[in-house]
Amino acid sequence: MELKNCSILVTGAAGFIGSHLVEALLAKGARVRAFIRYNSRSDRGWLETLPKTTLENVEIIAGDIKDSDAVRNAVKSCEVVFHLAALIGIPYSYIHPRNYVDTNVIGTTNVLTASLDHGVKRVVHISTSEVYGTAQYVPIDENHPKVGQSPYSASKLSADLLADSFHRSFGLPVVTIRPFNTYGPRQSLRAVIPTIISQLLSRRELKLGATTPTRDFTFVTDTASGMIRGAEIGEAVGKTINLGTGNEISIGDLAILIAKQMNIELEFQRDPNRIRPGDSEVERLLSNNGLAQSVLKWKPEVGLDEGIKRTIAWFSENPSSSRIDEYFR
Numbered sequence: 001m002e003l004k005n006c007s008i009l010v011t012g013a014a015g016f017i018g019s020h021l022v023e024a025l026l027a028k029g030a031r032v033r034a035f036i037r038y039n040s041r042s043d044r045g046w047l048e049t050l051p052k053t054t055l056e057n058v059e060i061i062a063g064d065i066k067d068s069d070a071v072r073n074a075v076k077s078c079e080v081v082f083h084l085a086a087l088i089g090i091p092y093s094y095i096h097p098r099n100y101v102d103t104n105v106i107g108t109t110n111v112l113t114a115s116l117d118h119g120v121k122r123v124v125h126i127s128t129s130e131v132y133g134t135a136q137y138v139p140i141d142e143n144h145p146k147v148g149q150s151p152y153s154a155s156k157l158s159a160d161l162l163a164d165s166f167h168r169s170f171g172l173p174v175v176t177i178r179p180f181n182t183y184g185p186r187q188s189l190r191a192v193i194p195t196i197i198s199q200l201l202s203r204r205e206l207k208l209g210a211t212t213p214t215r216d217f218t219f220v221t222d223t224a225s226g227m228i229r230g231a232e233i234g235e236a237v238g239k240t241i242n243l244g245t246g247n248e249i250s251i252g253d254l255a256i257l258i259a260k261q262m263n264i265e266l267e268f269q270r271d272p273n274r275i276r277p278g279d280s281e282v283e284r285l286l287s288n289n290g291l292a293q294s295v296l297k298w299k300p301e302v303g304l305d306e307g308i309k310r311t312i313a314w315f316s317e318n319p320s321s322s323r324i325d326e327y328f329r
Helices: 016-027 045-049 068-075 090-095 097-117 151-170 192-202 220-232 251-261 290-296 304-317
Strands: 007-011 031-037 058-063 080-083 122-126 174-179 181-183 205-208 217-219 240-243 267-270
Touching: 007 016, 007 068, 016 031, 016 045, 016 220, 031 045, 031 068, 058 068, 068 097, 080 097, 080 220, 090 097, 090 151, 097 122, 097 151, 122 151, 122 220, 151 174, 174 220, 181 220, 192 205, 192 251, 192 304, 205 251, 217 220, 217 304, 220 240, 220 290, 240 290, 251 304
Parallel strands: 007 031, 007 080, 031 058, 080 122, 122 174, 174 240, 181 217, 205 267
Antiparallel strands: none
16 A cells, blocks of 8 residues: 555554654655644643654644544544554553553554444554563464463453454454564653663663563664554555564663663662562563564664664753653552
């Protein structure tokens, strides 16, 4: 599918990945509508950081993904929908799991229903590697067993199943893209790479939770390009496709890598508030991206060293985004 001049809706457009996706779609000449969560401050999230001339080309609609009428109005007249809107903080899901069901399951149902009713040509539904739980074998391919080890991952797995059911039951042209750990500029400090960088920018002592789990980190521009390929490639319809680098690193080694790039001698301190419940911790994530390579013709272009360098630079240049608060679960 050609995206130039295509009418596209991005839900969750004000977020970390969503704002990068909006930029990438505009660069392709798409006509972008951004669905963002309404707030009384008229805050457009990370979209505010886009150049004014760029933002002028984005139609912004504020609402709530849980409101079926708001979603229906946002989807109307769009040919492609990228569904990123989700409640994502894993620690918070232990406290208020119902919020995750309402946003991630009901919200996804609203998007799928509206897309079906309006005849959308392609829905790119965004999943998460958390649905795999701790790796039972590596590298993890799309057939790996799914385990909801946190209320967050369980809600996202439910959303994935709904997306697949709408394709199988109603013929809705859905592609599910399953990114592994995305990182880069604009990411929340709740994510591990920004929290390491932000702490090291203000002090030498680093507070972390578990340091032995491994993750497969993908730079945000690569994640956005893979999502776009999901909309462009017809063969992707009906499939779930991993986006990852096929490389893993432990959280401890990641911290050492970041500290080395920042020329800081690292001191670790274990923070019990950052430890997941025992059976909820995902110990290992490592992607098999073979399907992305064969179907989407996608492979990551930004290596971890370069991506960390870019991310450190951004947080260094945006100190207000590096403010460290008390860690709340």
